Amino acid sequence: MPVIDFHLHPLRYETYQPGAKAYLESVIGEDMEGYIARMATPEAVVEMLEESGVDYAVVLAELSPITTGMMSNEGVAEFCRASERLIPFANINPHLVASPAEELERCVKGLGFRGLKLYPTYQHFYPNESAIYPLYAQAEELGIPVMIHTGSSVFRGSRLKYGDPLFIDDLAVDFPKLVLIQVHSGRGFWYDRAFLLARLHENVYMEIAGLPPQKLLTYFPDLERNSSKVLFGSDWPGVRSIKANIDALRALPISEEAKRKILGENAARILGLE
Ligand SMILES: [Zn+2]
Numbered sequence: 001m002p003v004i005d006f007h008l009h010p011l012r013y014e015t016y017q018p019g020a021k022a023y024l025e026s027v028i029g030e031d032m033e034g035y036i037a038r039m040a041t042p043e044a045v046v047e048m049l050e051e052s053g054v055d056y057a058v059v060l061a062e063l064s065p066i067t068t069g070m071m072s073n074e075g076v077a078e079f080c081r082a083s084e085r086l087i088p089f090a091n092i093n094p095h096l097v098a099s100p101a102e103e104l105e106r107c108v109k110g111l112g113f114r115g116l117k118l119y120p121t122y123q124h125f126y127p128n129e130s131a132i133y134p135l136y137a138q139a140e141e142l143g144i145p146v147m148i149h150t151g152s153s154v155f156r157g158s159r160l161k162y163g164d165p166l167f168i169d170d171l172a173v174d175f176p177k178l179v180l181i182q183v184h185s186g187r188g189f190w191y192d193r194a195f196l197l198a199r200l201h202e203n204v205y206m207e208i209a210g211l212p213p214q215k216l217l218t219y220f221p222d223l224e225r226n227s228s229k230v231l232f233g234s235d236w237p238g239v240r241s242i243k244a245n246i247d248a249l250r251a252l253p254i255s256e257e258a259k260r261k262i263l264g265e266n267a268a269r270i271l272g273l274e
Contacts, residue, residue, distance in 0.1 A: 003246065004055060006057075006058045006232060028237065054242060057086060064093070066122070076088045077111040087114050088111070090116050092107070092135065120167075121153045146180055181204075181270075207233050227254070231267050232262050
């Protein structure tokens with residue numbers, strides 16, 4: 001079974017907000033410039049994935065000019081062309097395009113994107129707003145999964161009210177065939193909601209990037225029961241070592257089967273990598 005990291009960002013954005021850069025500095029440490037220089041290319045990222053025992057990684061675009069920064073869809077498409085191990089997910093900021101649904105079609109059919117990520121807390125919209133319903137209809141028709149940031153964010157300008165997983169319940173009801181992924185599993189306030197929604201809805205998943213793996217059973221005491229609905233992600237470069245997170249997950253007192261599912265089997269099914 002492959003190991004799949006469902007949440008990775010390119011290190012070199014086209015622009016960073018100062019807060020995002022300061023956060024990166026705090027993770028990377030003193031050799032920030034050297035690390036960026038070494039890790040900016042897709043080849044370096046693929047080498048790191050190999051050394052970490054990761055077979056595939058979902059690479060995320062992000063158009064969040066107010067809160068974090070800009071990593072364009074074109075930039076991510078180009079980055080992922082270097083290796084079939086890198087799987088591009090587009091971002092559509094509904095405030096920056098006239099027709100989010102048309103933009104998604106362009107990204108998928110024109111640029112080869114395999115999924116969509118939305119950032120409601122960074123881009124200030126409710127996930128269940130009627131104005132972006134055509135975007136979900138388009139994703140469902142294209143047969144691609146949609147990741148939605150839920151829970152807390154440390155970056156200045158984030159608005160946490162948009163991060164409540166409960167909004168995703170509306171989407172699961174209205175788009176039953178659409179795969180919906182709760183990024184960060186409701187981090188902070190809403191672990192119980194994210195967990196329950198993933199149990200309740202056949203196509204709703206929880207992704208655990210940004211959560212310390214050794215704390216997972218504290219946040220989700222019943223993790224094992226939901227292991228078919230949980231996806232491993234690192235949020236690199238927001239963590240220094242992907243391998244350390246994988247090792248911590250492997251050390252949890254849950255079944256080997258559950259670990260296999262979380263580390264790759266569930267993601268392979270969603271991404272059609274079986
Ligand atoms: Zn992230």
